[in-house]
Amino acid sequence: MDTLQGDWKVSTRRACAVLRIDRSLYVYTSKRGTQAELTQWIKEICETRLRYGYRHVHVLLKRDGWAVNPKRVYRLYKELGMQLRNKVPKRRVKAKVREDRRPATHNNDTWAMDFVHDQLATGRKIRILTVIDTFSPFSPATDPRFSYRGEDVVQTLERICGQMGYPRSIRVDQGTEFVSRDLDLWAYQKGVVLDFSRPGKPTDNSFIESFNGKFRTECLNTHWFMSLDDARTKMEVWRKDYNPASQHPSVYVAVSNKVSCSSVCPAS
Incomplete structure (x- = not known):
């Protein structure tokens, strides 16, 4: 589209008509946040609310103004490895409850x-x-x-x-x-x-x-x-x-x- 307009000096409306593209599609700007922003937001929620599943995370995202589908939240939730493990007793404060293991990088790690x-x-x-x-x-x-x-x-x-x-x-x-x-x-x-x-x-x-x-x-x-x-x-x-x-x-x-x-x- 940019090449056509630059070479032939035609308007956006004319270029869209020639290429048979709806003008509203060309000028449309997505109002949805980026994937990275949403992923980081989900991660921050899970780090402060350890026992929240993806449905609770979705509720909090909606409260914060994210118009996001729960299936998308579930997909990102799984990609981050935030699925809850078997429930641990309340008394075990220092128990790790999420699948975020990484290889040891130094002694005493x-x-x-x-x-x-x-x-x-x-x-x-x-x-x-x-x-x-x-x-x-x-x-x-x-x-x-x-x-x-x-x-x-x-x-x-x-x-x-x-x-x-x-x-x-x-x-x-x-x-x-x-x-x-x-x-x-x-x-x-x-x-x-x-x-x-x-x-x-x-x-x-x-x-x-x-x-x-x-x-x-x-x-x-x-x-x-x-x-x-x-x-x-x-x-x-x-x-x-x-x-x-x-x-x-x-x-x-x-x-x-x-x-x-x-x-x-x-x-x-």
């Missing part, structure tokens, strides 16, 4: 933890809390006890966080120790997000599942544990042997360079 079951040579059952950093993957703890409660998990986490720092989030399953009030209160005080797996979906926490498989094959299935202290000692030996080989290349290179420099360059 995301941890994962779970329990492994075994027994002593006497037949007494033990439970081992295993923890890994999903970025490295470095294991800060394999802690065996006869029984675990929520406060025991907090005690173990405080010990290892005192050495490594606090993670941004921790991926856990729906076990009673992980949904306890003690762990939720600790996470709230320390600014840690508890990222719960969906029931019956072990792949939501695949990092710790993979680690536990190695742990069972290389440690639990190759040792007899005479006592709890004996189990703790043997598991700690395995963990220290596992960690250097499992560290992220950047971490391993930094440690190697530090060791090389200290061996070559005497202290001043």
Whole structure:
């Protein structure tokens, strides 16, 4: 149209008549907001109202003057990954409730933890809390006890966080120790997000599942544990042997360079 008007010096009405285009179609300007603006508005609503589905979001958009179809809101709502997960109890303040996971980008960004079951040579059952950093993957703890409660998990986490720092989030399953009030209160005080797996979906926490498989094959299935202290000692030996080989290349290179420099360059 612009080329025709520029080359032939004709009016818009004449150009539309030649091309058989309705003039109102050519001069029409959309009054609808851009997709980016609407998407950002939906995201802001969902971040402040965590339990709102797309229908409630649509109601708020209409109140704010958006003349938008609910099907369009639903499509953008799904594209943003804002679908609600299974409802979590009110008490779990630090639970993540939306599907917005992203890969870990640095150490202490995301941890994962779970329990492994075994027994002593006497037949007494033990439970081992295993923890890994999903970025490295470095294991800060394999802690065996006869029984675990929520406060025991907090005690173990405080010990290892005192050495490594606090993670941004921790991926856990729906076990009673992980949904306890003690762990939720600790996470709230320390600014840690508890990222719960969906029931019956072990792949939501695949990092710790993979680690536990190695742990069972290389440690639990190759040792007899005479006592709890004996189990703790043997598991700690395995963990220290596992960690250097499992560290992220950047971490391993930094440690190697530090060791090389200290061996070559005497202290001043």
